[in-house]
Amino acid sequence: MKQYTIRLHPLGKELKVNDHTPLIDVLHEFGVEFPCGGKGTCGKCRIRLLDGEITVSEVHAQRLSKLSLPEDWRLACFSLCTNDIILEVDQFNHLILADETEFSFTAAQGYGVAVDLGTTTIVTQLVELSTARVMAVETMLNPQVRFGADLISRIQACLDGNSEEMTRIIRSAIGTMISLMLNKNKVRLNKVVLVGNTVMQLIFSDCDVSPLSAYPFRTNNLGLKNFSSADLDWNFNVIEPISFFPSIGSFVGSDILAGILATGLHEKEKFTALIDLGTNGEIVLGNRERILCASTAAGPAFEGATISMGMRAVTGAISSVNLEEGKTLYNVIGNTEPRGICGSALIDAVAIFRKLDLLGMFGEINSGDQEIALTGDVKLTQRDINEFQLAKAAIAAGLAILAKNMNIKLSDISELYIAGGFGNYINIKNIVETGMIEIPAEKIHKMGNTALIGAKMLLFPNPEIIHKILELTTLVNLEGDLEFQNIYVDKMLFL
Ligand code: FES
Numbered sequence: 477m478k479q480y481t482i483r484l485h486p487l488g489k490e491l492k493v494n495d496h497t498p499l500i501d502v503l504h505e506f507g508v509e510f511p512c513g514g515k516g517t518c519g520k521c522r523i524r525l526l527d528g529e530i531t532v533s534e535v536h537a538q539r540l541s542k543l544s545l546p547e548d549w550r551l552a553c554f555s556l557c558t559n560d561i562i563l564e565v566d567q568f569n570h571l572i573l574a575d576e577t578e579f580s581f582t583a584a585q586g587y588g589v590a591v592d593l594g595t596t597t598i599v600t601q602l603v604e605l606s607t608a609r610v611m612a613v614e615t616m617l618n619p620q621v622r623f624g625a626d627l628i629s630r631i632q633a634c635l636d637g638n639s640e641e642m643t644r645i646i647r648s649a650i651g652t653m654i655s656l657m658l659n660k661n662k663v664r665l666n667k668v669v670l671v672g673n674t675v676m677q678l679i680f681s682d683c684d685v686s687p688l689s690a691y692p693f694r695t696n697n698l699g700l701k702n703f704s705s706a707d708l709d710w711n712f713n714v715i716e717p718i719s720f721f722p723s724i725g726s727f728v729g730s731d732i733l734a735g736i737l738a739t740g741l742h743e744k745e746k747f748t749a750l751i752d753l754g755t756n757g758e759i760v761l762g763n764r765e766r767i768l769c770a771s772t773a774a775g776p777a778f779e780g781a782t783i784s785m786g787m788r789a790v791t792g793a794i795s796s797v798n799l800e801e802g803k804t805l806y807n808v809i810g811n812t813e814p815r816g817i818c819g820s821a822l823i824d825a826v827a828i829f830r831k832l833d834l835l836g837m838f839g840e841i842n843s844g845d846q847e848i849a850l851t852g853d854v855k856l857t858q859r860d861i862n863e864f865q866l867a868k869a870a871i872a873a874g875l876a877i878l879a880k881n882m883n884i885k886l887s888d889i890s891e892l893y894i895a896g897g898f899g900n901y902i903n904i905k906n907i908v909e910t911g912m913i914e915i916p917a918e919k920i921h922k923m924g925n926t927a928l929i930g931a932k933m934l935l936f937p938n939p940e941i942i943h944k945i946l947e948l949t950t951l952v953n954l955e956g957d958l959e960f961q962n963i964y965v966d967k968m969l970f971l
Contacts, residue, residue: 483562485526485617499523499552508567508791514553519543520567521552526622528561544659546652564617567791579738579929581608581936586666586715589654590931592731593672593680594618594754595627596788598650599928602657603935605666610932612657619645620679627675627727627756634685643682650680651710658712668718671931673729673756677701677720688726698723700942721934721942725951727771732758733945734930739893739923742767742945746890747882749875750926751913753778753819753896757871760949761878761889767949768878772870778819782863785854787816789901794854796903797824804828806851814852820901825856826864827906830970837970839865865968868912872967875913877957886914895926911971 478495482502493502500514500521512518516539525548532540536554543551552565584605592599595618602612620642623633634642654668670680678685678697687695702717721730732752741748743764750760757772787793792815796807806821808814817825829835829848836842839861847855879886892915894902904917913920923929934942954960 480557481560482557485562485564485621493557495558497557499555499557502557503552503565508552508565510553512553516551516554519545519551522549522566523552523555524549524564524566524617524619526562526564526617526619528559530555530561531558546656562622564619579608579933581933582938583607584666584936587611587661587663588667588669588935589657589665590928590935591650591653591668591670591672592734592925592928592931593646593650593670593676594731594927595630595673595676595756596621596625596754598653599925600650600653600657601928601932602654602661602663603932605935608932608936611661611663614653614656616649616653619649627673630675630679631685631689634679635689639679639682639685642679646676646680647708647710651708651712654710655712665712665714667716667935668714669931669934670718670720671730671734671927671934672720673731674698674723674726675729677723677729681720694726698725719934721931722946724769724946724949725771727756728758728769728951731927731930732760732769733942733949734928734934735895735926736760736767736930736945736949737933737941738895738926738929742948744891747884747888749878749889749892749915750923751871751875751892751894751896752926753871753894753902757867757874759871759874759878761875761882762948765948766882767945768881768952769949770874770878770952770954772874772954778822778867783817783822783860784857785816786822786860787818789818789820792816793818794821794825794850795901797821797828797850799828799831804832804850808851814850814854817850817854817856818901820903822856822860822864823910823912824903824906825850826861826970827903827909829856830909835861835970839968839970864910865970868910869964869967871912872914873960873964874954876963876967877954877960878952880957880959881952889915890919892920893923893926894920895923911967911969 479492481492483490511520530550586605588603588605590601598616598618600614601610604611624630681701683697700722701720705714723729724733735750736742739750747763752758760769789795791809792812793809794806794814794817795809798805841858847857849855904920907913908917
């Protein structure tokens with residue numbers, strides 16, 4: 477019998493099934509729940525088709541239209557696998573950060589939408605500009621994931637001739653998310669503000685990413701990009717131009733610009749740092765006089781990409797590890813059988829294993845085994861520990877080099893904010909224990925999705941602020957620092 481491959485996002489799992497296998501039969505074992513028992517009435521088993529075909533029967537079509545699901549969504553309980561498919565499973569998305577942090581603002585007229593366009597996820601919020609109240613939120617996995625998980629593979633996909641399609645799908649996805657919010661709230665939009673990393677901005681704006689694919693990996697096309705609804709093929713009108721805010725540098729985008737705004741770093745007298753632990757790891761250090769920033773390649777390990785049983789913080793992921801009375805306790809999202817480990821628990825596990833002397837200072841497993849069993853079938857291998865060391869060293873070395881360039885010591889930093897996809901779930905004490913951030917835990921604060929908070933702040937009038945931040949900010953090329961290699965290797969150790 478013919479066999480097909482099903483790829484599941486954002487879990488990043490792959491399975492082989494026979495032709496005509498009902499998805500309900502195979503998704504069960506991945507923790508997908510079917511609350512109405514597959515009658516097609518609850519809509520909770522919805523999946524989005526990122527690639528391939530799922531034939532829709534007449535009843536299936538009736539159920540989809542009753543649930544008002546957009547065109548590329550299906551109900552898993554009514555779907556059969558008849559070709560290779562890539563699916564986004566909505567139940568896996570529930571932990572994407574959609575921030576509700578309050579901020580000060582000058583009231584304005586009308587309504588706006590803030591968009592955080594991430595490499596992995598997209599979050600949109602509809603905001604009432606007279607009160608800054610969030611009226612609706614939509615989150616979605618970035619449909620470009622079918623072209624690769626990280627920025628390098630997205631750039632490669634553009635070079636391979638997919639750039640037009642990647643621009644089209646991202647514009648259409650964000651347009652659909654905004655339409656969904658407007659369907660529930662019948663308002664006229666005054667503004668749409670987008671922030672994202674440089675590659676996301678260029679692809680959204682239909683600009684060339686090829687300068688980022690080869691030495692010196694630099695683009696000069698960093699500025700603000702404005703559009704009309706018609707330019708983007710959106711079926712709703714926006715009164716003011718739709719603005720994608722400027723990037724700071726080739727690998728530090730407007731998401732970090734928005735993060736600086738959200739933390740108020742540009743107005744602080746004392747030195748303050750911001751570390752965004754998203755798919756890329758960006759680091760910012762400065763105050764109201766000068767700001768330095770840099771990007772590192774730390775993210776993939778924390779998002780599970782380079783860890784053998786790594787996964788995002790979704791159903792079945794070990795999300796935290798605790799040590800109580802000498803016993804290691806594991807928390808699994810959704811209280812199901814553990815299937816893997818997410819970034820926050822990886823940090824916990826390494827900190828605890830070090831404390832229990834299961835790991836040596838070079839990251840070696842002291843027993844001489846090649847792996848450490850966690851819970852269920854989940855394990856951490858020697859390679860996983862080494863991947864973690866590379867990621868933690870990238871962050872620690874990045875911050876050390878920015879401090880060196882600023883001519884200050886790490887102890888001069890008065891506050892450090894952690895932002896990004898899993899930043900909210902991490903245990904700060906453990907992050908300090910691993911040596912990833914060499915600053916006392918009481919100076920470190922979790923700040924959620926700073927890119928989204930900053931994007932919302934950009935909906936309110938304050939025209940000079942972006943110029944001011946850009947003027948203050950200098951991009952530092954970490955690898956270009958003569959001491960980078962030495963510092964990096966040093967920071968891999970567990971001291
Ligand atoms: S399980 Fe309820 S719609 Fe599929």
